[in-house]
Amino acid sequence: MNPFLAFIIIAVSVTFDILWFDSYGKRWGWIRKWSKLQIGLVFSGIAIMGVLTYLVLGLKYINF
DSSP: OOHHHHHHHHHHHHHHIIIIIOTTOTTTGGGTTSOHHHHHHHHHHHHHHHHHHHHHHHTTTOOO
């Protein structure tokens, strides 16, 4: 699987979780008072860690 596709899947999953699945604010309610920069950094970090995990675990099977 393409690493860019993995990034897109992770980004879409996190976005859906925030905007649709977490309608009561129980998972992401702790960041409501943060600035947009801080929120962006958190989600960028989540996406980067997800892609790095994907790459490290699948490095043997990825054909560059």
